Amino acid sequence: MLVLLILHLVAALLAPLFVRWWGPRACYPLAVAPAAAFAWALARTPAVRDGGAVVETYPWIRQLGLDVALRLTTLSWLLTLLVGGVGALVLVYCARYFTADSLGLGRFAAVLVAFAGAMLLLVLADDLLLLYVGWELTTIFSYLLIGHSTERRASRWAAAQALMVTTLGGLAMLVGFIMLGVHAGTYRWSEIAAQPLPGGGYLVAAVVLILVGALSKSAILPFNSWLPVAMAAPTPVSAYLHAAAMVKAGVYLIGMLAPVLAAVGPWRPVTIVAGLATMLVGGWAALRQTDLKLLLAYGTVSQLGLLVVLTGAGTPDAALAGVAMLLAHALFKAALFLVVGIIDHGAGTRDLRELSGLRHGSGPLVGVAVLAAASMAGVPPLFGFVAKEAVFAAFIDRPVILAGLVAGTVLTVAYSVRFLWGAFADRPGVEQTPLDRIAPSLLVPAVVLAVAGLVAGPVAGGVDGLLRPYAELFGTAHAHLVLWPGLTPALGLSALVLVAGGGLFALRGPLAPVLARLRAPVSGNRGYEWVIGRFDRLAVEVTSVTQRGSLPQYLATILIVLVLLPGGAMIAARPWEERVTSWGTPVQLVVALVLAVAAVLAVGARRRLTAMLLVGVTGYGTAMLFVLYGAPDLALTQFLVETATIAVFVLVLRRLPERFSVRPLRRARWLRRTLAVAVGVAAAGLAFTAAGAREAPAISAAFPELSVDEGHGRNIVNVTLVDIRAWDTMGEMAVLVVTATGVASLIFERSRTGPRPRRPEPSRRPSRPGRPIWLRGGSRLEERRRSIVFEVVTRLIFHTVVLFSLFLLFSGHNAPGGGFSGGLVASLALVVRYLAGGRYELAESAPIGAGTVLGAGLAVSVGTGVIALLAGGSVLQSARVDLYLPLVGHFYLVTSVFFDIGVYLVVVGLMLDILRSLGAEVDRHIETAGTATRGLAAEPGERP
Numbered sequence: 001m002l003v004l005l006i007l008h009l010v011a012a013l014l015a016p017l018f019v020r021w022w023g024p025r026a027c028y029p030l031a032v033a034p035a036a037a038f039a040w041a042l043a044r045t046p047a048v049r050d051g052g053a054v055v056e057t058y059p060w061i062r063q064l065g066l067d068v069a070l071r072l073t074t075l076s077w078l079l080t081l082l083v084g085g086v087g088a089l090v091l092v093y094c095a096r097y098f099t100a101d102s103l104g105l106g107r108f109a110a111v112l113v114a115f116a117g118a119m120l121l122l123v124l125a126d127d128l129l130l131l132y133v134g135w136e137l138t139t140i141f142s143y144l145l146i147g148h149s150t151e152r153r154a155s156r157w158a159a160a161q162a163l164m165v166t167t168l169g170g171l172a173m174l175v176g177f178i179m180l181g182v183h184a185g186t187y188r189w190s191e192i193a194a195q196p197l198p199g200g201g202y203l204v205a206a207v208v209l210i211l212v213g214a215l216s217k218s219a220i221l222p223f224n225s226w227l228p229v230a231m232a233a234p235t236p237v238s239a240y241l242h243a244a245a246m247v248k249a250g251v252y253l254i255g256m257l258a259p260v261l262a263a264v265g266p267w268r269p270v271t272i273v274a275g276l277a278t279m280l281v282g283g284w285a286a287l288r289q290t291d292l293k294l295l296l297a298y299g300t301v302s303q304l305g306l307l308v309v310l311t312g313a314g315t316p317d318a319a320l321a322g323v324a325m326l327l328a329h330a331l332f333k334a335a336l337f338l339v340v341g342i343i344d345h346g347a348g349t350r351d352l353r354e355l356s357g358l359r360h361g362s363g364p365l366v367g368v369a370v371l372a373a374a375s376m377a378g379v380p381p382l383f384g385f386v387a388k389e390a391v392f393a394a395f396i397d398r399p400v401i402l403a404g405l406v407a408g409t410v411l412t413v414a415y416s417v418r419f420l421w422g423a424f425a426d427r428p429g430v431e432q433t434p435l436d437r438i439a440p441s442l443l444v445p446a447v448v449l450a451v452a453g454l455v456a457g458p459v460a461g462g463v464d465g466l467l468r469p470y471a472e473l474f475g476t477a478h479a480h481l482v483l484w485p486g487l488t489p490a491l492g493l494s495a496l497v498l499v500a501g502g503g504l505f506a507l508r509g510p511l512a513p514v515l516a517r518l519r520a521p522v523s524g525n526r527g528y529e530w531v532i533g534r535f536d537r538l539a540v541e542v543t544s545v546t547q548r549g550s551l552p553q554y555l556a557t558i559l560i561v562l563v564l565l566p567g568g569a570m571i572a573a574r575p576w577e578e579r580v581t582s583w584g585t586p587v588q589l590v591v592a593l594v595l596a597v598a599a600v601l602a603v604g605a606r607r608r609l610t611a612m613l614l615v616g617v618t619g620y621g622t623a624m625l626f627v628l629y630g631a632p633d634l635a636l637t638q639f640l641v642e643t644a645t646i647a648v649f650v651l652v653l654r655r656l657p658e659r660f661s662v663r664p665l666r667r668a669r670w671l672r673r674t675l676a677v678a679v680g681v682a683a684a685g686l687a688f689t690a691a692g693a694r695e696a697p698a699i700s701a702a703f704p705e706l707s708v709d710e711g712h713g714r715n716i717v718n719v720t721l722v723d724i725r726a727w728d729t730m731g732e733m734a735v736l737v738v739t740a741t742g743v744a745s746l747i748f749e750r751s752r753t754g755p756r757p758r759r760p761e762p763s764r765r766p767s768r769p770g771r772p773i774w775l776r777g778g779s780r781l782e783e784r785r786r787s788i789v790f791e792v793v794t795r796l797i798f799h800t801v802v803l804f805s806l807f808l809l810f811s812g813h814n815a816p817g818g819g820f821s822g823g824l825v826a827s828l829a830l831v832v833r834y835l836a837g838g839r840y841e842l843a844e845s846a847p848i849g850a851g852t853v854l855g856a857g858l859a860v861s862v863g864t865g866v867i868a869l870l871a872g873g874s875v876l877q878s879a880r881v882d883l884y885l886p887l888v889g890h891f892y893l894v895t896s897v898f899f900d901i902g903v904y905l906v907v908v909g910l911m912l913d914i915l916r917s918l919g920a921e922v923d924r925h926i927e928t929a930g931t932a933t934r935g936l937a938a939e940p941g942e943r944p
Contacts, residue, residue, distance in 0.1 A: 001056045001070040001124050004040060008033045008117025015113055016106035023100040030109055031091035034116045038084030041077055048077045051469035053190075055126070059874045061727070069188055071126035074470040075255055078323060079123040079248065082330045086244035087116040089445035090236050093338055096441040097236055097345060108148050112240070115141035119245045123252060128177040128187040132170070135217070135249065139166045142246050146233040158232040161528060165226045166217050173213020173253075179206040193260045207264045210257065211271070218250030218304045221278045225528045228285075228297040235341030238293065242300055243333035248326065251304065255311040255322060259473040262314025271312025276404040278305030283411025287504075292340045292350045292423055296333065299376070299415055302408060303329050309405070310391065316477035321390035323467045324481055328375060328387040328453065335372035335449035336419065339365060342443065343423060346436035352422025357432035359424040364443055366424055371450040377416035377501065378409065378494060383456035383463075385494070386481050392490035393479045406493055413501020418508070457483050556672075559679045567682035570689055588628050595621030599680070603673050607659055612649045616642055633717040633816040640824035644911065647831045651918040654926075712880040712894045713813035721818065722896040722903070726865075726876040729899075733861060733906045737854050740913040744850075787836070794836040798845070801829040809904050810897065819900035823907025830908075830915060839920030850913035857905030864899045 011033040018026035047054050054072035072080065091112065098105055118141055122134030140163075147159030181187040183198045197203055219227035227247065231238055241247065254271060261267055282302030289295040307329065310322030342365060343358065344350045359366050375384030388409065395402040426432075456463055464481035471477040485491055547554075583589045595618050602614035619642035626635035703716050703724060711719035721729045805825035812818030834842040865876040873879070878896035885891070 001040075001054075001072065002058060002068065004033075004037050005117055005121055007036060008113055008120065012110045012114035012117065015110035019106035019109055024095050024098045024102070024105060027091045027095035027098075027109060030113050031088040033113055034084040034087030034091065036084070037116075037120055038081055038088060041072070041080040041084060044072060044077065045466065048072060048074050048469065049466060051472065058869070060869075062874055066129055066187070067127065069126040069130060070124045071190060072124060074467065075252065075323065076123045078327060078467065078470075079252055080120065082244050082248070082327070083116060083119045083123065086240060086330060086334050086449070087112075089448060090240045090334070090338075092441055093239070093341070093445045094236050096439045097234075097341060104148060104150070108145070108234075111141050111144045112237070115145060115241070115245070119249070122249055126188055126190055128181060128189055128192075130187075131189075131253075132174050132177060135170055135173070135213075136167070138246050138249060139163060139170060142166075142230075142241055145237045145241065146230045148234055148237070149232070152232065155232045158226075158229040162226045162230050164532075165223055165528070169213040169216025169223065171213075172209045176206040176209030176213070179209070189256070197260070197264075204265055207261055208266055208270070210253070210261075211267070214250035214253045215270075215274060215308070216250070217253075218247050218308060219278075219301050220250070220274050220305060220308055221281060222527075224278055224282065224301050227301055228294060231291075231293050231297045235293065235337060235344060238297070239334045239337035239341065242297065243337055244330040247300065247304055248307075248330070251307045251311055251322075251326065254308060255319070255326075255470075258311055258314050258319070262312065262474070268312060268314060271308050272401060275305040275307075275309035275312065276401065276408070278302065279309070279408035280305075280404065280411070283408050283415060286415040287411065287418060287508075290352050290422075292343065292352055292355075292419065293337070295352075295415060295419055295422070296336055296340060299412070299419075300333060302412065303333065303376075306391070306405065306408060309401070310394070313394070313401075314474060315394065316471045316474040317390070317394035317479040319474050320464075320467060320471035320477050320479055320481065321387060321394045323470055324383075324387040324390050324463070327456070327463070327467075328382075328384045331449050331453040331456070332372040332375040332382075332384055335368060335446045335453070336376070338442075338446040338449070339369045339372065339423070342438055342446070343435070345442070346438060347433050349433075353427075354430065355423060355433050356425070356427035356430040358435055359426075360432065362424075362435055362438065364447070365438060368443070368446045368450045369420060369423060371454055372446075373416045373420050375450075375453040377413040378497065381454070381457040381483055383453045383460065386457055386460040386463075386483060388497075389485050389488075389490050389494060390479055390481055392493045393485070393488065396489055402493075406497060409497045410500045410504060413498055414504040417502060417505040421505070556675065559675055563675075563678045563682045566686055567678075570682070570685050573689075585628065588625065591621050591624045591628065595625075599676070600673060603676050604669055605660075608653050608656055609658070611660075612646065612653065616646050619645065631717075633715060633818075633821075636816050637821050637824070640821055640828070644824055644827060644831070647828070647835075648914055648918065651914070651922065655922060711813075711878060711896065712892070713896075715812060715814055715816065715818070718812045718818035718900070719896075721820070722813075722899045723876075723878045726896070726899060729903065730861060730865070730876070733858060733903060736906050736910050737858055740850065740854055740910045744913055744917045746917075790836045794832050798829055798833055801832075802826055805829065805904075809900060812900065813894055813897065819903030820907055823904040824911075826904070826908050827911030830912060834915050834919055839916075839923045842915055842920055846912055850909050850916055853905055853909030853912060855909075857902045857907075857909055859902075860905065861899050861902030864895065864902065868895070 011030050015026065015030055018029060044054050051074065056068075056070045058068040060066050060068050091109075094109070094112070098108075102108075115138060118134050118137035120134075122131055122138060125131035125134055143159045143163040146162055147155045149155040177187070179202065180192055183202070184192040184195050186192065198206075215221075216223040219225075227242060230242065233241070258267075279302045282298045282300075282305060286295050286298035286302060289298060303325075307322060307325055310318050310325060313319075313322075340350060343355070347355065347358065349355065371382065375382035378385045378388035391405060391409075392402065395405060460481040460483050467481070468477060583592070598614045598617035598621065602611050602618070605611035605614060619638065623635045623638035623642065626632075626638055703720055706724055707713055707716045707719040711723040713719040713723075805822040807822075808817030808825060809819055809822035812821065830842065830846060833845045837844075868877045868879075869875050871879075876899065878894055878899075881893045881895065883891055883893055
């Protein structure tokens with residue numbers, strides 16, 4: 001199973017490259033990934049035929065007890081077949097549906113394959129948290145697929161609405177999962193199901209939260225508005241996401257949990273009432289649609305309501321009918337969406353008021369549509385009829401629910417006939433619609449799905465044997481899936497439904513005014529817009545009160561709250577009972593006094609440069625305290641960070657006034673000093689309180705032993721960063737990448753990936769003849785900015801500093817240093833090179849784009865974790881490799897050094913991005929402003 005997930009990931013990563021090579025035909029090889037999932041599930045049929053399971057478990061995050069736990073049972077086997085089979089057919093369909101000049105085809109293909117992989121992860125996950133990962137991945141990928149046509153506002157709005165509704169539901173569901181997992185002590189559903197459930201309101205709350213997520217994902221009232229709007233997506237997306245995959249996720253979750261949770265108080269009332277209401281509302285809305293795709297969309301909403309009723313009922317017969325209808329719906333609805341895509345592709349419209357006579361000359365297409373629509377209506381001998389018979393038989397003893405299902409099915413028959421009539425009938429007064437020749441690769445996927453629905457009907461007995469193990473999780477199932485059930489009440493209801501549905505369609509003319517009037521006073525979409533509008537208005541009102549545009553006011557509010565609340569609680573509790581040693585040596589006291597005086601003076605400084613230097617003194621003072629306390633690695637890092645920070649401040653101060661404004665007044669300055677001292681005292685007290693409140697042994701006490709035994713290094717700090725707490729470092733690296741992107745986006749007026757400033761041709765002379773060129777880009781600087789001593793020193797030390805950074809990188813596992821320190825040293829070398837030679841010299845010293853360096857660093861670090869997982873270990877687990885070289889002798893290599901190389905590259909990339917944005921790009925702004933000023937000052941007729 002893990003191999004299938006990796007296959008989808010690889011296919012998604014290669015999709016843009018394949019599309020660049022082969023255009024839309026790249027969808028053919030990409031279809032191999034979901035087809036492999038289908039073939040794999042088909043091969044595992046004997047393993048799940050009698051209720052067995054296929055289980056795979058891989059260690060992932062040991063600290064959280066989270067493993068990649070995958071489990072294939074009857075229900076997930078069925079969904080895997082649908083996700084893989086329909087996904088492969090849709091990709092084959094896409095190869096002809098799109099053209100070579102379709103915008104964003106590479107991105108579309110990649111996201112569609114990735115979505116198939118995410119859906120596969122969702123249905124195979126046994127761990128609830130892993131299931132949630134797949135759940136949210138499908139949300140993100142569906143957002144990208146629905147909003148594929150980014151130039152259309154309707155697509156963007158539809159994508160945002162789907163994302164908003166399903167994400168909020170998913171967050172509620174996550175809380176419910178956590179409640180179940182915390183009570184059970186595990187998030188494995190197979191283990192939770194085997195334990196006694198908690199009682200009372202705790203379980204009720206968890207069930208309600210989970211149902212909110214499931215109902216929102218499957219577009220059940222009141223969350224049904226997003227699915228019809230999502231028809232703005234390309235038709236293949238609708239055929240896959242909204243017929244066979246994404247919208248089935250909520251139904252799948254209800255079906256998976258129902259054997260255990262169906263008896264919980266709110267489960268059946270919520271699923272049955274919401275499902276029946278959705279079935280009736282969706283079916284009635286489908287009868288009013290003139291767009292064939294919207295007709296199918298509202299029909300999908302109606303059918304999803306039916307599926308929720310069946311899977312949520314919690315009885316064996318209803319469960320059997322539910323999985324049968326799940327299969328039937330995927331087959332006929334995906335086929336019908338593909339038929340609509342062919343019509344739209346060949347006729348240029350989906351409006352049934354403009355279509356006429358398509359039945360002439362397109363027999364195969366008409367045949368496919370008739371088979372699929374007949375299955376949707378429940379006409380024998382199609383599998384839709386078998387599933388409908390099972391539905392009626394399951395509720396024959398529950399007349400109220402049965403009446404709702406019969407009414408909803410009558411609407412289903414009516415809009416099925418309306419679809420065929422609207423798509424293919426001859427319409428008086430409308431010219432015959434021309435239809436382009438239908439390519440086989442467009443028609444074959446729809447034919448396969450429609451024929452599968454036809455074949456499954458006569459072999460319903462065999463399908464019954466495959467699906468029955470799921471139904472028997474609820475108890476003994478008395479009903480059977482058969483083509484001819486005999487003269488039963490269910491058969492009579494089926495005949496009644498077909499006649500009533502046909503009659504409802506036949507009376508469409510007289511009923512038109514009724515259809516027009518019987519609509520909800522507020523549609524789901526308008527209700528969503530109203531709610532979003534109210535939230536937007538609330539945000540504006542709150543922002544107008546709290547966000548006044550004053551950064552000092554914001555900061556003062558935060559700091560005052562810190563002093564009053566946590567500081568006040570600390571004083572009230574009086575946690576300081578132990579005596580502490582103020583200092584070990586008098587030198588520590590001297591450094592602390594210098595640090596405190598510099599901090600107080602920085603608050604009252606008038607000049608920006610003075611304030612920056614005083615702040616730097618506090619940083620270097622902190623580094624000295626690290627030295628005095630015997631922490632050379634921390635001291636080295638602090639010195640380097642402070643030096644790099646000062647360099648960044650210098651770049652920023654070029655564009656700011658020399659002095660602070662005349663404000664704050666003297667009284668305000670003293671208030672700020674007082675607040676600063678109070679915050680410092682509160683922070684120090686809280687740190688002391690936190691350290692003294694420890695009851696359990698510190699986890700860091702085991703770090704020295706772990707560093708040597710498992711991290712294979714003697715530098716505890718570096719081993720902690722790249723091994724023991726590598727996940728934290730990974731998150732910090734991601735933050736650095738985001739920070740670099742944010743800084744660049746604020747500074748650059750054009751793309752930062754564009755051409756970098758280059759030195760002029762070698763034939764260009766320096767501005768002053770006879771002056772040597774120590775730096776290749778230095779000759780472009782103005783004479784007043786050049787320093788021959790600085791250029792010579794830079795030329796002499798640059799390469800040495802870079803080599804020293806590499807030394808720190810590779811020696812940091814056993815001595816002070818590491819990737820972070822080494823990256824800072826290399827960054828400072830670039831800073832010196834830029835300060836000496838300007839932006840052209842920076843381009844000469846670092847010809848690679850900052851984004852490339854950042855991406856490479858992140859990729860190296862992530863790749864290290866993935867390789868460890870593939871090698872059978874946990875993510876980011878390091879290993880020792882013993883090596884021998886003839887001239888060097890025996891030595892060993894720790895694989896975490898590659899993770900450290902990624903850290904090194906990310907730090908260098910961050911500083912390079914800052915130098916190019918706050919340095920080189922600001923230089924360009926200054927030069928442009930200077931040129932414009934000289935141009936304005938020039939006399940008329942004089943060239944600036």
